[in-house]
Amino acid sequence: MKNILTLIAAMALLCSSASAQIKKNARVYICTGKAAKSYHLSQKCDALKSCKGEVKQISMAEAIKKGRHLCKYCKGNAKK
Ligand SMILES: [Zn+2]
Numbered sequence: 001m002k003n004i005l006t007l008i009a010a011m012a013l014l015c016s017s018a019s020a021q022i023k024k025n026a027r028v029y030i031c032t033g034k035a036a037k038s039y040h041l042s043q044k045c046d047a048l049k050s051c052k053g054e055v056k057q058i059s060m061a062e063a064i065k066k067g068r069h070l071c072k073y074c075k076g077n078a079k080k
Pocket of ligand 1: 039040042045046071074
């Protein structure tokens with residue numbers, strides 16, 4: 001019985017880490033302009049329209065590594 005519970009716990013852990021991995025590999029958009037400090041979930045984000053540089057597609061993990069945080073417009077849209 002104890003073994004089954006351990007197995008279920010291990011499987012649940014595997015599943016949750018797998019979904020976290022997918023999120024980290026998700027594609028996000030960043031503006032290469034000097035003033036840009038955030039990343040975007042959508043290429044059509046209003047904040048990206050005022051981008052002074054180029055819009056680049058990178059992974060979410062990469063964006064976080066660069067010290068970017070989720071854009072407030074994209075964050076608001078994701079909640080809807
Ligand atoms: Zn945005």
